[in-house]
Amino acid sequence: MIKQIIFIFLLGFSLPLYAQDFSGVQIESVRIDDNFYVLYGSGGNIGVFTGEDGLIMIDTQYAPLSGRIADAIARISGDNIKFVINTHWHGDHTGGNENFNADGAVIVAHEYVKRRMSMEVFLPLYNSRVMPSPIGALPTVTFMENISFHSGNESLKVIHAPNAHTDTDAFVHFEQANIIHMGDLLWTGSYPRIDVQHGGGSVQGVISAVEQALALADGDTQFISGHGVIPEKGTAYVESYLAMLHAVSNRVAGMIEQGMSQQQIIAARPTAEFDAEFLGDNAYIDADMFSRIVYISLSK
Ligand SMILES: [Zn+2]
Numbered sequence: 001m002i003k004q005i006i007f008i009f010l011l012g013f014s015l016p017l018y019a020q021d022f023s024g025v026q027i028e029s030v031r032i033d034d035n036f037y038v039l040y041g042s043g044g045n046i047g048v049f050t051g052e053d054g055l056i057m058i059d060t061q062y063a064p065l066s067g068r069i070a071d072a073i074a075r076i077s078g079d080n081i082k083f084v085i086n087t088h089w090h091g092d093h094t095g096g097n098e099n100f101n102a103d104g105a106v107i108v109a110h111e112y113v114k115r116r117m118s119m120e121v122f123l124p125l126y127n128s129r130v131m132p133s134p135i136g137a138l139p140t141v142t143f144m145e146n147i148s149f150h151s152g153n154e155s156l157k158v159i160h161a162p163n164a165h166t167d168t169d170a171f172v173h174f175e176q177a178n179i180i181h182m183g184d185l186l187w188t189g190s191y192p193r194i195d196v197q198h199g200g201g202s203v204q205g206v207i208s209a210v211e212q213a214l215a216l217a218d219g220d221t222q223f224i225s226g227h228g229v230i231p232e233k234g235t236a237y238v239e240s241y242l243a244m245l246h247a248v249s250n251r252v253a254g255m256i257e258q259g260m261s262q263q264q265i266i267a268a269r270p271t272a273e274f275d276a277e278f279l280g281d282n283a284y285i286d287a288d289m290f291s292r293i294v295y296i297s298l299s300k
Contacts, residue, residue: 022064027072032222032230033177035154037076041065043092044226047181048073049174051151054082057105058172058181059226060096069096070103081105083149085158086139087183087226088168089116091130098137108147109139110160112168112200125197125293161185161209165192165226167200171209173216180217181224185209186241188228189280191271191290196297203249203297210242228282244274252294262299266291 020042027041029048039046043061046069055077061069073081084101086094086109094117097107117133141147149156154176161169165184172181184192185206195201217223219234231237251270260268271278271287279287 020062022062025065025068027065027068029072029076031076033179036174036177036179036222038224038230039069039072040229041069043095044087044090044183045181045224045228045230047172047179047224048076049151049154049156049177050077050079051082051154053151055079056083056085056149056151056156057081057100058085059087059093059183060084060100062092062095063099066096066099070100083108085109085170085172086113087170087172087181087185088166089113090166090184093183093226094133094137097139098134101136101140106141107137107139108141108143108158110168110170111142111144112166114139114142116166116168121198123195123197123199125195125289125296126193159212161212162205163200163202164194164205164209165201166195169209171213173213177222178218178220179222179224180213182210182213182226184226185213186223186225186238187278187284188225188231188237189278190228190283191274191278191285191287192245193285194293194297196293196300201297202300203245203294207242207245207249210238210245214238214242227284228280240277244278248274248290248294249298252291253298256295256299262292262295265295270294 025042027039030038035050037048041061044059047058049056084105084107101107117138119132121130145160147158157173158170217235222233223238224230248271255265266288270291275287
């Protein structure tokens with residue numbers, strides 16, 4: 001037992017959160033609508049809405065990239081960033097908050113984003129320890145269920161998805177532009193990471209959130225994933241992602257019912273038929289980890 005505690009303790013401190021080298025990261029901006037851009041870099045995909053009364057930015061990637069992100073946004077519009085909306089609390093989506101806040105943006109997020117960012121969090125599944133964020137990085141406007149923004153003739157709704165990728169998630173629906181930024185509720189080219197251990201996430205919650213978003217969508221909707229290249233317009237990719245989540249969950253649930261252990265379930269490879277699509281070159285987790293996530297989520 002003592003050995004285990006020391007092991008976790010050492011791991012926590014031997015894996016600094018930003019061990020990554022960002023020097024080679026370039027920010028690529030892609031215009032997907034008259035007033036909407038997606039910025040790829042390192043970390044969660046950023047959305048930028050160029051409204052009539054200032055810019056609204058969704059997620060901020062990592063702090064060392066803020067200068068490059070601000071430059072990319074300045075090339076899109078000379079307006080100031082009025083609001084930053086965080087899809088959830090993870091550092092690859094909120095790392096730049098403090099810098100953009102210092103430049104005058106108001107940070108808006110679910111109440112639990114503020115709570116999680118304010119405390120030290122250990123995520124055993126990923127062996128990572130996250131230290132509390134500085135005050136300037138924390139959301140200053142928070143909500144529990146939904147919050148709406150109105151800008152010119154655009155209305156955007158930020159909709160909380162309970163116990164999904166984490167317990168802090170929200171997705172953002174631009175009603176006129178017909179764009180839905182899903183944050184880490186949706187991944188392309190990778191199985192989703194889900195914080196099922198101590199993070200308040202669940203596979204069932206991700207499924208519910210994706211179903212809720214699909215109910216708002218049609219054949220012209222542009223979905224934006226938290227990681228990976230955004231899918232083609234329409235619902236086809238999101239429907240296939242949802243079908244994968246349902247199929248793997250049902251399979252793992254059946255195996256749990258039969259009394260199989262976590263090890264046996266992972267070895268049986270319940271994801272096999274989907275691996276070609278979700279284990280791309282930029283996959284964030286492997287099939288074993290995803291099976292493990294589903295197992296932990298369903299055996300709670
Ligand atoms: Zn995340």
